[in-house]
Amino acid sequence: MRAAVYHGRRDVRIEDVPxxxxxxxxxxxxxxxxxxxxxxxxxxxxxxxxxxxDHPHPRTGAVLPLVIGHEFAGEVVDVGDGVEDxxxxxxxxxxxxxNCGTCRLxxxxxxxxxxxxAFQGSDALHGGLAEYTVVDAIKAxxxxxxxxxxxxxxxxxxxxxxxxxxxxxxxxxxxxxVYGGGPIGVGAFLALRARGxxxxxxxxxxxxxxxxxxxxxxxxxxxxxxxxxxxxxAELTDGYGADVSIDAAGVAASFGAAVATTAKxxxxxxxxxxxxxxxxxPNVLVFGERRILASCGYRGEDYDAVIRLLAAGRYPxxxxxxxxxxEELVVGGFEALHEQRAMKVLVDVRAxxxx
Amino acid sequence: MRAAVYHGRRDVRIEDVPxxxxxxxxxxxxxxxxxxxxxxxxxxxxxxxxxxxDHPHPRTGAVLPLVIGHEFAGEVVDVGDGVEDxxxxxxxxxxxxxNCGTCRLxxxxxxxxxxxxAFQGSDALHGGLAEYTVVDAIKAxxxxxxxxxxxxxxxxxxxxxxxxxxxxxxxxxxxxxVYGGGPIGVGAFLALRARGxxxxxxxxxxxxxxxxxxxxxxxxxxxxxxxxxxxxxAELTDGYGADVSIDAAGVAASFGAAVATTAKxxxxxxxxxxxxxxxxxPNVLVFGERRILASCGYRGEDYDAVIRLLAAGRYPxxxxxxxxxxEELVVGGFEALHEQRAMKVLVDVRAxxxx
Numbered sequence: 001m002r003a004a005v006y007h008g009r010r011d012v013r014i015e016d017v018p019x020x021x022x023x024x025x026x027x028x029x030x031x032x033x034x035x036x037x038x039x040x041x042x043x044x045x046x047x048x049x050x051x052x053x054d055h056p057h058p059r060t061g062a063v064l065p066l067v068i069g070h071e072f073a074g075e076v077v078d079v080g081d082g083v084e085d086x087x088x089x090x091x092x093x094x095x096x097x098x099n100c101g102t103c104r105l106x107x108x109x110x111x112x113x114x115x116x117x118a119f120q121g122s123d124a125l126h127g128g129l130a131e132y133t134v135v136d137a138i139k140a141x142x143x144x145x146x147x148x149x150x151x152x153x154x155x156x157x158x159x160x161x162x163x164x165x166x167x168x169x170x171x172x173x174x175x176x177x178v179y180g181g182g183p184i185g186v187g188a189f190l191a192l193r194a195r196g197x198x199x200x201x202x203x204x205x206x207x208x209x210x211x212x213x214x215x216x217x218x219x220x221x222x223x224x225x226x227x228x229x230x231x232x233x234a235e236l237t238d239g240y241g242a243d244v245s246i247d248a249a250g251v252a253a254s255f256g257a258a259v260a261t262t263a264k265x266x267x268x269x270x271x272x273x274x275x276x277x278x279x280x281x282p283n284v285l286v287f288g289e290r291r292i293l294a295s296c297g298y299r300g301e302d303y304d305a306v307i308r309l310l311a312a313g314r315y316p317x318x319x320x321x322x323x324x325x326x327e328e329l330v331v332g333g334f335e336a337l338h339e340q341r342a343m344k345v346l347v348d349v350r351a352x353x354x355x
Numbered sequence: 356m357r358a359a360v361y362h363g364r365r366d367v368r369i370e371d372v373p374x375x376x377x378x379x380x381x382x383x384x385x386x387x388x389x390x391x392x393x394x395x396x397x398x399x400x401x402x403x404x405x406x407x408x409d410h411p412h413p414r415t416g417a418v419l420p421l422v423i424g425h426e427f428a429g430e431v432v433d434v435g436d437g438v439e440d441x442x443x444x445x446x447x448x449x450x451x452x453x454n455c456g457t458c459r460l461x462x463x464x465x466x467x468x469x470x471x472x473a474f475q476g477s478d479a480l481h482g483g484l485a486e487y488t489v490v491d492a493i494k495a496x497x498x499x500x501x502x503x504x505x506x507x508x509x510x511x512x513x514x515x516x517x518x519x520x521x522x523x524x525x526x527x528x529x530x531x532x533v534y535g536g537g538p539i540g541v542g543a544f545l546a547l548r549a550r551g552x553x554x555x556x557x558x559x560x561x562x563x564x565x566x567x568x569x570x571x572x573x574x575x576x577x578x579x580x581x582x583x584x585x586x587x588x589a590e591l592t593d594g595y596g597a598d599v600s601i602d603a604a605g606v607a608a609s610f611g612a613a614v615a616t617t618a619k620x621x622x623x624x625x626x627x628x629x630x631x632x633x634x635x636x637p638n639v640l641v642f643g644e645r646r647i648l649a650s651c652g653y654r655g656e657d658y659d660a661v662i663r664l665l666a667a668g669r670y671p672x673x674x675x676x677x678x679x680x681x682e683e684l685v686v687g688g689f690e691a692l693h694e695q696r697a698m699k700v701l702v703d704v705r706a707x708x709x710x
Contacts, residue, residue: 108620110620113620238459264470265463265465265468278635281633282632282633286625286628286649286651291648291649292647294640294646296641296642
């Protein structure tokens with residue numbers, strides 16, 4: 001089958017690899033679309049980071065060269081032994097998480113924090129940038145009629161944001177600031193609006209991204225290079241600060257701003273991956289009983305919530321998602337995302353194939 | 356009346372000042388004991404910090420020279436108009452908090468986070484190191500028979516710790532690490548034990564303090580200068596880390612260690628005051644959904660809980676508390692605490708007075 005295989009830094013090749021087959025409890029999917037994540041871009045330009053390159057992952061056996069991609073949706077074409085609740089022809093989005101099932105976190109249901117967690121397409125086998133993949137049936141979520149496989153491929157990143165907003169647990173009357181208007185920030189904005197949050201402020205320096213957010217209905221998008229975002233947030237909140245700040249950017253500036261513009265008793269939610277340490281004044285937390293919460297990935301309930309919201313039309317996706325074919329992966333995918341010429345890119349893995 | 360008056364750095368004088376009188380809603384107390392807090396020591400040696408020195412506090416009018424002390428208990432000797440639930444002769448511990456009563460935090464009941472908060476004896480009037488003080492009746496808590504005014508003066512610092520443990524909300528089977536075995540750490544240990552927490556680890560480099568904690572029943576006290584505390588905590592928790600880490604030290608080393616030795620889904624609780632910024636890796640929070648919670652002061656429910664626990668004999672205080680007279684305040688109080696020759700010092704404000 002045709003697949004995008006990561007061989008190393010700046011070396012992803014579209015090549016022919018063997019089709020995977022199902023084991024008990026698994027589903028084989030014919031992939032429709034697979035989205036490109038910021039971590040994929042990071043692996044392409046500066047990796048390998050998460051992709052095992054010298055030793056195979058001890059549990060999954062993954063090691064480069066490896067089929068990448070973890071944001072996918074597809075149609076069930078084979079069903080492993082013991083799977084009762086899916087049938088050939090079902091259309092699903094599937095969590096790409098491979099977890100041990102036995103550690104304390106897995107036993108608590110917090111499998112997104114498994115001590116030996118791995119992700120399909122990075123340190124587990126069966127990436128989604130391929131004609132076929134296999135998934136654990138327990139991680140698959142049926143897509144309702146009318147929800148395309150392209151939209152289905154967005155369930156994974158949107159679930160990251162939904163999970164973060166779940167941690168924040170905002171009330172509808174609270175003021176929430178989202179730092180960073182990239183795909184995770186957009187997902188956070190949509191999740192907040194779905195929860196009825198009336199006042200959502202997005203802080204985003206890119207004019208293109210700000211325009212997308214405004215088009216999605218964001219009333220307040222601040223450019224921190226052009227105006228004093230902290231002063232605006234203080235003004236909007238009678239000087240108290242935001243009830244919730246979501247750091248969807250993951251840099252020292254966004255972290256510092258998120259802590260500084262949060263109200264007493266407010267919550268700072270970290271959802272981005274950082275690339276180094278940050279420095280801050282813990283007293284700002286102490287004297288205001290401000291909390292820092294952290295969100296990592298998602299769980300099945302987030303997939304379910306996002307799928308229902310997408311099906312209900314509450315999550316518009318037209319304005320911020322682009323579609324490309326496999327052969328455009330590097331230029332139209334990794335490079336376009338790296339240079340912020342695109343917000344979200346989905347790869348149509350079937351384009352150009354027969355049948 | 357005799358009082359300890361702060362005039363400036365290293366300048367606290369025992370002198371004669373006018374007796375305060377009650378306003379409506381207030382109680383006048385004849386003080387029994389007043390404890391010395393780390394913040395008092397800090398004001399004495401390096402202040403003024405919190406004590407207003409150039410402009411009076413805009414709401415309370417406090418400015419040096421000022422009667423210090425905020426950890427006190429006394430006997431009611433006068434009752435202001437409108438106070439129904441206290442009578443002359445009642446023995447009380449009182450929260451030394453002066454709050455505005457109108458800001459959003461006060462209206463939520465979070466008056467410990469009032470935007471204009473002030474403390475008696477630092478930026479509000481009527482410190483407790485005096486023969487008499489006055490308090491808001493709503494902040495007073497009756498001491499049951501058998502609980503001395505010396506023990507009553509411990510309710511304030513013990514409530515700081517109790518409030519922090521309330522934020523942590525540990526389950527009895529969880530492992531809790533307390534960084535710092537000073538008065539707040541001791542209070543945290545006692546509050547954790549009162550909540551039934553079975554495994555409490557205290558990390559404390561001072562042998563004297565470690566001995567006190569061991570005497571109070573702490574099973575595991577680690578000296579981070581002598582052994583690898585992180586390795587011991589990992590070993591005790593099957594490699595997962597502590598469910599809760601309470602930073603009762605407030606230095607870069609304790610903060611870093613608390614974050615590093617906390618399990619996925621664990622809580623780091625900050626209760627100490629820090630004296631500068633810290634640097635850390637936010638990814639440690641993100642990848643484990645670890646949370647940083649912060650605790651500031653206390654509220655009435657903490658005072659009530661601590662008084663009940665003291666009355667029930669669940670909070671031994673013999674081994675870690677010393678009593679001095681007013682004239683010993685500097686040498687036996689500030690200096691002894693600064694040099695860690697004492698854990699907790701209570702001043703008997705009546706000692707040496709007639710009657």
